Amino acid sequence: MGRIKTKLIKATTFKIEERFNDRLSTDFATNKKLIDDVTIYHSKKMRNAIAGYLTRLKKAQS
Secondary structure (H helix, E strand, O other): OOOOOOHHHHHHHHHHHHHHHHHOOOOHHHHHHHHHHHOOOOOHHHHHHHHHHHHHHHHHHO
16 A cells, blocks of 8 residues: 545645646656745645655656
8 A cells, every 4th residue: 555645735736737737747856846836835745745646647647
């Protein structure tokens, strides 16, 4: 079993994916920088969780 993502992480991830799908990639570092640019979250843990979930979703789509 994998790690469980909270509703906040999933909801935020889906909103970012919907708006910025063309700028997302399968690279974690690239997605992390994008999240820094487009969100106002100040928590490093939340940013990394969202970037990791986005990366995982993009890899699954490929």
